[in-house]
Amino acid sequence: MAKIFEVTIWATGVLQDMEGRHASLLIANAADKAGKFVQAWDNYADLPDRVNVPLRKYARISDEEIEMRYEYENEHPEMVIIMQDAIIKGMNVLWGMPKGGVLVINTKRSVDDILKFIPNKDLLSKIVTVDANSIAKVADIDFMGGEGGVEVVGIGAGPSAPLVGAACKVTDAFSLENVVAVAANKDGVKKGYEQAVVTNL
Amino acid sequence: MAKEYFYSGCAAAAYGAKAARVEVITSYPIRPYTGIMMELSKLVANGDLDAEFVHGEGEHAQMSVTLGASASGARAYTGTSGVGVAYGMEVYSPTAGGRYPCQCAIADRALDPPGDFGSEHTDVMSARDQGYIMGWAESPQEVFDNTIMFYRIGEDQDVMLPQFCCQDGYFVSHIPGKVPVPEQSQVDEYLPPYNHPHPLDPHRPTLHGPQIFPDQGAAIDIQRAGAHANLPKVIEKCVKEYNEVMGRNYAPMLDEYMTDDAEFVFFLQGGHAKTARYAVNHLRKKGVKAGMVRPRFTRPFPSDEIAERCGKFKAIGTIETSTSYGGAMRGGNLIHEVRASLYDLDKRPAVTSMMAGLGGEVVTLDMFFQYAEVLAKAAKTGQVDQWVYWAGFDIAGWEGARRLQF
Numbered sequence: 001m002a003k004i005f006e007v008t009i010w011a012t013g014v015l016q017d018m019e020g021r022h023a024s025l026l027i028a029n030a031a032d033k034a035g036k037f038v039q040a041w042d043n044y045a046d047l048p049d050r051v052n053v054p055l056r057k058y059a060r061i062s063d064e065e066i067e068m069r070y071e072y073e074n075e076h077p078e079m080v081i082i083m084q085d086a087i088i089k090g091m092n093v094l095w096g097m098p099k100g101g102v103l104v105i106n107t108k109r110s111v112d113d114i115l116k117f118i119p120n121k122d123l124l125s126k127i128v129t130v131d132a133n134s135i136a137k138v139a140d141i142d143f144m145g146g147e148g149g150v151e152v153v154g155i156g157a158g159p160s161a162p163l164v165g166a167a168c169k170v171t172d173a174f175s176l177e178n179v180v181a182v183a184a185n186k187d188g189v190k191k192g193y194e195q196a197v198v199t200n201l
Numbered sequence: 202m203a204k205e206y207f208y209s210g211c212a213a214a215a216y217g218a219k220a221a222r223v224e225v226i227t228s229y230p231i232r233p234y235t236g237i238m239m240e241l242s243k244l245v246a247n248g249d250l251d252a253e254f255v256h257g258e259g260e261h262a263q264m265s266v267t268l269g270a271s272a273s274g275a276r277a278y279t280g281t282s283g284v285g286v287a288y289g290m291e292v293y294s295p296t297a298g299g300r301y302p303c304q305c306a307i308a309d310r311a312l313d314p315p316g317d318f319g320s321e322h323t324d325v326m327s328a329r330d331q332g333y334i335m336g337w338a339e340s341p342q343e344v345f346d347n348t349i350m351f352y353r354i355g356e357d358q359d360v361m362l363p364q365f366c367c368q369d370g371y372f373v374s375h376i377p378g379k380v381p382v383p384e385q386s387q388v389d390e391y392l393p394p395y396n397h398p399h400p401l402d403p404h405r406p407t408l409h410g411p412q413i414f415p416d417q418g419a420a421i422d423i424q425r426a427g428a429h430a431n432l433p434k435v436i437e438k439c440v441k442e443y444n445e446v447m448g449r450n451y452a453p454m455l456d457e458y459m460t461d462d463a464e465f466v467f468f469l470q471g472g473h474a475k476t477a478r479y480a481v482n483h484l485r486k487k488g489v490k491a492g493m494v495r496p497r498f499t500r501p502f503p504s505d506e507i508a509e510r511c512g513k514f515k516a517i518g519t520i521e522t523s524t525s526y527g528g529a530m531r532g533g534n535l536i537h538e539v540r541a542s543l544y545d546l547d548k549r550p551a552v553t554s555m556m557a558g559l560g561g562e563v564v565t566l567d568m569f570f571q572y573a574e575v576l577a578k579a580a581k582t583g584q585v586d587q588w589v590y591w592a593g594f595d596i597a598g599w600e601g602a603r604r605l606q607f
Binding site: 070 | 319
């Protein structure tokens with residue numbers, strides 16, 4: 001079995017249910033465009049119909065067919081994306097991350113402020129901060145959770161676009177060009193890439 | 202040209218129903234099938250689908266509205282999961298016995314206790330003997346295709362039966378896969394409008410579902426049984442035609458993988474067949490002659506096909522994703538019928554079963570590998586040591602972490 005690149009996305013219940021899912025779909029669709037085998041799905045146990053509970057969305061990218069398709073969670077995410085910075089105060093967002101992973105976070109705050117709340121920060125090789133809400137000019141796009149449903153058009157109109165754009169700066173698993181191609185807010189993806197602040201740890 | 206989308210099983214069912222031009226939809230929420238109704242309600246609200254959308258006060262009402270809609274000549278669509286399937290139970294026999302070819306989408310879910318939203322086939326397997334046509338899809342694409350195909354099969358005038366169009370909750374219903382969606386004109390060519398011979402109509406009164414005298418019962422039951430007897434032929438015709446019109450490659454009854462020279466096969470339905478294929482690939486690389494057989498229909502059960510095509514294997518291992526407490530063999534439901542189907546053969550394979558995937562448990566490659574050891578031994582000796590093996594307990598357990606040894 002080939003190595004699988006795992007991405008875990010954290011978002012808030014109902015408010016960011018769709019944007020969180022869009023982040024995983026942007027990543028999967030972009031990698032799919034490059035001919036990779038991909039998977040994008042929601043955590044099944046996180047109860048997405050409760051407002052503001054932390055939710056996980058996942059993406060997997062591989063050069064070969066993904067045989068662990070039905071495993072509920074990403075056990076070893078090399079990349080973690082946070083849609084709303086307050087989530088890090090209550091959750092071990094780096095759960096399962098192997099040493100040398102990266103964290104991409106939607107925030108106005110400084111890297112030092114963020115790291116204060118991550119006790120296991122020694123796992124990280126890089127942290128990327130970007131103010132995706134300001135770039136997208138909106139924090140939450142849709143208040144309707146769409147559990148089990150899949151958006152067919154308009155993926156990445158809100159903060160997911162600049163956030164995934166920022167993630168392109170620190171990975172080869174999916175490219176900026178392909179994320180731009182599949183996102184609704186193409187300008188947002190590019191701005192996210194440009195404005196992302198990468199800090200090596 | 203078919204356009205390809207990333208659909209979850211839920212979305213695939215919803216867009217399948219839209220392509221089938223359903224006219225009445227009834228809903229009541231329960232995970233994991235809810236996504237189907239959320240997508241359909243969006244389609245109706247946006248004006249993309251011209252259908253009556255009725256929200257029932259429970260599954261019993263939901264099934265009843267669907268029955269009524271179908272009786273009045275509308276193509277009716279509903280669905281449910283888990284305990285919802287159980288709550289609608291009373292209406293299944295009237296729907297099948299009244300010969301209303303409506304469709305009930307199932308994204309399966311474990312029954313209580315305790316509360317669990319994982320996939321398990323027991324919910325709708327409990328309703329398998331009511332006369333519904335019933336089968337599990339392996340992927341979102343098959344969910345989409347089955348939704349259309351099942352309507353065509355059920356609405357055939359030699360059949361006229363309702364359908365459970367099943368998919369594994371979460372594994373298929375929530376994990377998106379690629380679905381090539383055909384043109385609407387292709388679907389229209391394949392699936393003509395629904396035509397009930399005697400619809401309920403105030404201008405042309407007819408009587409449906411009256412009380413009868415006890416000695417009239419058998420005459421009605423034999424007709425329902427007769428409709429099921431007609432099914433294999435109708436299924437073969439309808440699947441063949443679907444393949445031609447949509448450019449697909451579905452087997453009518455038994456989906457076989459690497460069975461030509463297989464000594465033993467895994468026998469299972471639903472989404473876990475995907476993992477079974479990967480397991481077979483790995484086993485083949487190690488020189489083990491494994492294969493997989495997946496029934497596309499549970500009702501009608503493919504008895505003839507099993508007798509005809511599975512007698513050549515030395516061992517068959519069913520993978521039970523449902524429970525049959527106290528039943529023959531003390532395990533799940535598939536082994537009863539697989540064994541019974543093989544009974545008339547002179548030379549019968551050894552048949553055993555593995556309980557796995559209950560309550561939403563992932564059936565892992567390791568479980569398949571260790572079950573393969575059991576089956577390889579049965580193939581060699583022609584005998585089974587146990588009727589039923591519990592994955593995670595009897596085999597592939599926590600202790601020892603045994604590795605593959607061939």
